[in-house]
Amino acid sequence: MKFQSIRGFKDWLPEEFLKYEYLIGIAKKILKNYNYQEVKIPILEKTELFIRSIGEVTDIVQKETYTFQDRNQEFLTLRPEATAGICRMIIENSLYMKPKPLKLFTVGPMFRHERPQKGRLREFYQIDVEFFGNLTPWYEAEVIKMSINILYSPLKILAKEVKNDNLFTLEINSLGCERCRPEYKGYLLSSLKERDKVLCNTCRQRLERNPFRILDCKDPNCKNEIQKLEPINRFWCSNCKGHFQELLELLDFLGLKYVFNPYLVRGLDYYTRTIFEIKGKGLGAQDTVCAGGRYDKLLEELGGPSLPAIGFAIGVERWELCISSYLSPQIFLDDLSPQVFLALLGKKQFKEGLKLAETLREANFKVEVLYEEKSLKALLREADKLASKKVLILGENEIKEGKILLKDMLRGTQEKISLENLIPKLKEELVH
Ligand code: ATP
Numbered sequence: 001m002k003f004q005s006i007r008g009f010k011d012w013l014p015e016e017f018l019k020y021e022y023l024i025g026i027a028k029k030i031l032k033n034y035n036y037q038e039v040k041i042p043i044l045e046k047t048e049l050f051i052r053s054i055g056e057v058t059d060i061v062q063k064e065t066y067t068f069q070d071r072n073q074e075f076l077t078l079r080p081e082a083t084a085g086i087c088r089m090i091i092e093n094s095l096y097m098k099p100k101p102l103k104l105f106t107v108g109p110m111f112r113h114e115r116p117q118k119g120r121l122r123e124f125y126q127i128d129v130e131f132f133g134n135l136t137p138w139y140e141a142e143v144i145k146m147s148i149n150i151l152y153s154p155l156k157i158l159a160k161e162v163k164n165d166n167l168f169t170l171e172i173n174s175l176g177c178e179r180c181r182p183e184y185k186g187y188l189l190s191s192l193k194e195r196d197k198v199l200c201n202t203c204r205q206r207l208e209r210n211p212f213r214i215l216d217c218k219d220p221n222c223k224n225e226i227q228k229l230e231p232i233n234r235f236w237c238s239n240c241k242g243h244f245q246e247l248l249e250l251l252d253f254l255g256l257k258y259v260f261n262p263y264l265v266r267g268l269d270y271y272t273r274t275i276f277e278i279k280g281k282g283l284g285a286q287d288t289v290c291a292g293g294r295y296d297k298l299l300e301e302l303g304g305p306s307l308p309a310i311g312f313a314i315g316v317e318r319w320e321l322c323i324s325s326y327l328s329p330q331i332f333l334d335d336l337s338p339q340v341f342l343a344l345l346g347k348k349q350f351k352e353g354l355k356l357a358e359t360l361r362e363a364n365f366k367v368e369v370l371y372e373e374k375s376l377k378a379l380l381r382e383a384d385k386l387a388s389k390k391v392l393i394l395g396e397n398e399i400k401e402g403k404i405l406l407k408d409m410l411r412g413t414q415e416k417i418s419l420e421n422l423i424p425k426l427k428e429e430l431v432h
């Protein structure tokens, strides 16, 4: 029997993993420049945490979670997102006592039992960012700007010549607050109930459970009905309106382009006021690379103090899909090949070779060595396959003379040098 990975779960082969590490590295650098701190939270949590935070009647909790009972009959869930776990961590460790704002992020896999397709997996990675504190539009603007900065950062670093400033589109909306949101919900319910016959089955159920999600439906009939609705901004209270206007002014000031989308909603129940999505070009139906918003009530609902918050999550696979054509394979070449290939001519040289390879690695060179009896020609072929920059040839004569042959694979040149000069010479010729 041949084993296969589970549907929607993928392997990261070396080339792909390098890209992942590269992207995460860049993202972390930016997050740290904004003074965010990295944390790690468990992949498994009690099921109840997600029911309480994401909402019992959301698609995620009802259809998508990997939930099971462990050997103690306790209900556990593989995290479908990280915000709930971070909030639990903050409450459990009283992190809310620390000076604010509290700025945290985590990177890791999330699990949702969805239909796998391009940009949609069952195990996927997120960069999850959370801000807790006194949330004025200044902070919101900074968080949104930072998310855009992260998404564009590989292009800025790698492909300076690529002037693509519309690869990502920011859509923004406000869901209102506890004062004005109920009014809009009431309006949605009454106007959609009149016409519930034309809605799709899912939306008819949503009408009972979470009418806001209808605004997000992709069914053409539902879309048509949505277009006839009054947009949410007509219902905002003066505070929400002022807050949103201030935020947009700051985004303008920062030179950020955005699209106000009054029909934008999110799949999790906990959002309040500002929400946003960043869409990537060329991704097809699964085009949201980054999504986030404010969740002022969540910490309190989970048993913590009242503390406003805003956060977002970047889907790493979708981000990678979006920018992979700009990532030149050249930059990963160094990671995939050794700097030095040590060719040992005959078994007698193995001990010297073992010692030399250790010395070179200690001096921080990436070294490959084969302990196999092969001809020089065969060894050079191996070095070539691995795209090693240099080859060191060690035979009986060289050992006697205290020397080594250094071959440059790109230039095709070769010289005999003394062993004492080897490390300085390699340092001179190899950037590491
Ligand atoms: P979508 O509408 O695409 O299902 P969502 O609203 O469920 O997204 P969030 O829970 O806000 O997504 O997650 C934030 C980001 O995580 C998404 O914008 C996306 O980039 C990524 N993401 C979510 N679900 C998946 C998945 N199943 N596979 C790959 N990436 C995903």
Ligand code: MG
Pocket: 267
């Ligand atoms: Mg989803």
